[in-house]
Amino acid sequence: MADPSIKDFEAAIAELESIVKKLEEGDLALEPSLALYERGVQLSRFCHARLEEAERRIEILTERGELKAAPPSFGADDDRA
Amino acid sequence: MSDLFDLPFEEEPPEPEPNTPLPASREASPAKATPPARRILSVTELTVRVRDLLETELFEVWVEGELSNCRLWQTGHLYFTLKDESTQIRGIIFRSALRYLKFKPADGVRVVARGKISVYEPKGEYQIVCEHLEPQGLGALQLAFEQLKKRLQAEGLFEASRKRPLPSLPRKIGIVTSLDGAAVRDIVNVLRRRYSNAHLVIRPARVQGEGAAGEIARGLRAIGRVKGVDVVIVGRGGGSIEDLWAFNEEIVARAIAASPVPVISAVGHETDFTIADFVADLRAPTPSAAAELVVSAKDDFCGRIDRLEGRLRGAARTRVQALGRRVHVASGRPAFAGFPARLAMRDRHAGELAHLLARLTRARVTAQGRHVQLLDRQLDAFGVARRLASLRARLAAATGRLGTATTARKHRAAVQLGTCAARLESLSPLAVLGRGYAVAWNADKTRVLRDANVVARGAVIHVTLSRGELTCDVREKRGTEKTESF
Numbered sequence: 359m360a361d362p363s364i365k366d367f368e369a370a371i372a373e374l375e376s377i378v379k380k381l382e383e384g385d386l387a388l389e390p391s392l393a394l395y396e397r398g399v400q401l402s403r404f405c406h407a408r409l410e411e412a413e414r415r416i417e418i419l420t421e422r423g424e425l426k427a428a429p430p431s432f433g434a435d436d437d438r439a
Numbered sequence: 440m441s442d443l444f445d446l447p448f449e450e451e452p453p454e455p456e457p458n459t460p461l462p463a464s465r466e467a468s469p470a471k472a473t474p475p476a477r478r479i480l481s482v483t484e485l486t487v488r489v490r491d492l493l494e495t496e497l498f499e500v501w502v503e504g505e506l507s508n509c510r511l512w513q514t515g516h517l518y519f520t521l522k523d524e525s526t527q528i529r530g531i532i533f534r535s536a537l538r539y540l541k542f543k544p545a546d547g548v549r550v551v552a553r554g555k556i557s558v559y560e561p562k563g564e565y566q567i568v569c570e571h572l573e574p575q576g577l578g579a580l581q582l583a584f585e586q587l588k589k590r591l592q593a594e595g596l597f598e599a600s601r602k603r604p605l606p607s608l609p610r611k612i613g614i615v616t617s618l619d620g621a622a623v624r625d626i627v628n629v630l631r632r633r634y635s636n637a638h639l640v641i642r643p644a645r646v647q648g649e650g651a652a653g654e655i656a657r658g659l660r661a662i663g664r665v666k667g668v669d670v671v672i673v674g675r676g677g678g679s680i681e682d683l684w685a686f687n688e689e690i691v692a693r694a695i696a697a698s699p700v701p702v703i704s705a706v707g708h709e710t711d712f713t714i715a716d717f718v719a720d721l722r723a724p725t726p727s728a729a730a731e732l733v734v735s736a737k738d739d740f741c742g743r744i745d746r747l748e749g750r751l752r753g754a755a756r757t758r759v760q761a762l763g764r765r766v767h768v769a770s771g772r773p774a775f776a777g778f779p780a781r782l783a784m785r786d787r788h789a790g791e792l793a794h795l796l797a798r799l800t801r802a803r804v805t806a807q808g809r810h811v812q813l814l815d816r817q818l819d820a821f822g823v824a825r826r827l828a829s830l831r832a833r834l835a836a837a838t839g840r841l842g843t844a845t846t847a848r849k850h851r852a853a854v855q856l857g858t859c860a861a862r863l864e865s866l867s868p869l870a871v872l873g874r875g876y877a878v879a880w881n882a883d884k885t886r887v888l889r890d891a892n893v894v895a896r897g898a899v900i901h902v903t904l905s906r907g908e909l910t911c912d913v914r915e916k917r918g919t920e921k922t923e924s925f
Contacts, residue, residue: 367608371740374747381754395755402751405744408608409737414635416627418618419642419662428641432627 364404374401483560490558493565497556502528502567503575506548517544521552521567529566530554536570541684542583549575580680584687587714591689596696597717603701605721605733606669607740611638612733613662613671613700615655618643621676622705622726629730634737640665646675652688659694659702671698672729673715674705686713695719705729878903891916 364370377398381391416428480488504521511517515534520527530552532544544550554569574582591597612630616622623641630637644658645651655673662671673695675683685691686706695702695718704719705726716722723729879888880901886893894900894913902909 371607371743371747374744374751378747378750378754381758382750386758391755391758395751395758398748398751398755402744402748409741410636414631414637416639416641419613419640419658419665423661423664425640425665428639432623432641 364401367405367408370401370404370408374398374405377401482563486558486560486563489563489565490560493556493558499553499555500567501551501553503549503551504528506544506550506572507546509544509546519544521550529564530569531566532569532572540572541579542574543586544572545586548582551575580684580687584714587687587689587692588717591692591714591718596692601696602720605701605703605736607743608737609637609668609670609733611640611665611667611669613665613668614639614641615644615658615662615671615673616641616675616726617646620646622646622674625676625725625727626672626705626730629727629734633731633734637733638667640668646685647678647682651685652691655685656688656690656694659691659698663697663699669700670703670733671700672703672705672723672726672733673719674703674723674726674729675707676726677707683707683713686715688714691715692718703729703732877905891918 364373377394380386381394381398386394416432417425418428419425502521504523504527507520507522507527509517509519515537517532517534517537519530519532521530522528532540532554537544542548550572552567552569553571553573554567556565557568558565573579595601614623614626616626618641627639630639640662642658642662644654646655659671659673662668673691675686677683683706686704692714695704695715701720702718703721703723704713704715705723705728706713706715707725712722721729721732723732880886880903881888881894882899882901884901888894888900894916896913896916898913900911900913902911
């Protein structure tokens with residue numbers, strides 16, 4: 359769900375906030391209202407997608423600065439399931 | 440006897456009777472007849488003897504007193520005076536020994552010193568050379584703790600203004616602790632239960648014993664440089680003050696303060712505060728609690744999205760309903776209702792358009808209402824899906840089948856998304872096109888075309904049909920003399 363119009367998480371939520379405010383306050387016509395609403399849904403979907411997108415992963419940062427997958431004993435049981 | 444000792448010497452020893460013949464006297468006391476050969480020592484010899492005596496006799500002594508006149512020389516050795524109510528002795532502790540003291544010797548501190556007496560020959564002075572100082576009253580560690588705390592506080596390292604908020608949704612969570620301890624398992628368990636897709640980066644570091652503080656500080660610096668790590672938990676399970684000591688060391692405090700991302704300290708149990716706790720952006724009483732803090736920041740964020748969605752939905756519904764009412768009222772008026780019919784009689788083309796407008800408007804408002812409902816449902820689905828997912832993840836973790844659950848959940852989410860997208864498509868306001876109407880757009884699809892005047896010949900326009908879309912070249916224009924009337 360890469361959307362070039364959404365910079366990041368914080369930007370998404372800030373925009374969503376301003377959209378909600380506009381919708382709540384403004385006496386907008388139908389078209390812009392709907393456009394705003396759709397944008398709002400898009401933003402909230404983006405946020406949810408970000409919440410879900412990460413893979414559960416446990417890595418070990420070694421003395422030499424390398425990242426290695428943690429041994430399975432660390433509960434990384436769904437590593438490549 | 441002691442009184443006698445304290446008496447000052449007489450001015451002069453009484454002169455022997457002048458008439459007493461000396462030789463007679465000698466003979467009278469044969470014991471004194473052969474006095475030991477008068478051995479005259481040089482100052483050096485005497486001093487050396489004193490030194491030998493003192494240094495062998497007082498090779499290892501323990502002495503208690505109060506420190507005063509503490510002076511740290513450039514050589515790194517500390518000179519001081521150790522005193523009690525009435526006497527004092529000079530003391531020194533060399534840099535090599537000073538390094539190992541957990542506290543900073545300071546004037547007024549009562550200490551027990553272990554050391555040996557040494558004589559400084561050039562000045563005929565003696566002093567105690569200390570190997571170790573141990574503060575009395577407060578324990579050495581406690582004192583060191585208080586001193587460091589005071590110092591860092593004075594530097595402003597504990598200021599509330601320095602504390603940074605936790606990220607709402609950490610990309611990666613850094614952990615600096617021992618791989619053998621309970622802390623790392625506790626953190627992993629909490630995150631596995633409540634934040635199933637967390638990405639952890641663990642930097643192993645010994646958390647007690649010689650060198651632990653250095654490892655922790657290095658670990659903090661290293662993990663702060665890992666891309667994507669935007670919060671760090673540093674800690675260990677509970678223990679004695681000695682066990683936790685690394686977290687009271689200055690290098691650890693400095694490393695926490697210098698961390699580019701917020702640090703949560705998680706040392707020991709509720710009652711133990713460490714210096715690390717004061718410097719950290721957030722203090723958790725236990726490692727599990729630290730993980731909970733990360734999770735609750737994320738939950739707060741989810742709550743924020745949920746609330747915004749609720750408001751978004753409410754506001755949009757209100758708008759659409761209000762506008763919808765207006766359209767219905769307007770289109771329900773006899774004049775308007777009859778408009779297409781009347782027009783149809785005069786001008787079929789215009790009539791069709793007017794009719795279309797009325798229907799489109801009504802259909803559109805209805806469709807948009809449905810659209811809003813659909814989007815609402817999607818939002819609900821997201822919320823419910825997420826909550827269900829977290830419940831399932833919890834269950835799965837309990838039975839150790841998290842992997843399968845996560846995959847299944849992902850799969851479900853994908854299916855759901857697909858369904859939602861399909862429904863969104865079908866209920867789009869443009870669904871009215873299913874009845875055979877088409878919508879023409881300008882080249883970049885930013886405007887719906889209502890007037891042939893706005894399009895040049897040879898221009899590209901898009902036509903949205905019920906199924907699919909056409910990109911067309913305008914070959915001819917007709918009816919351009921009429922202006923758009925809607």
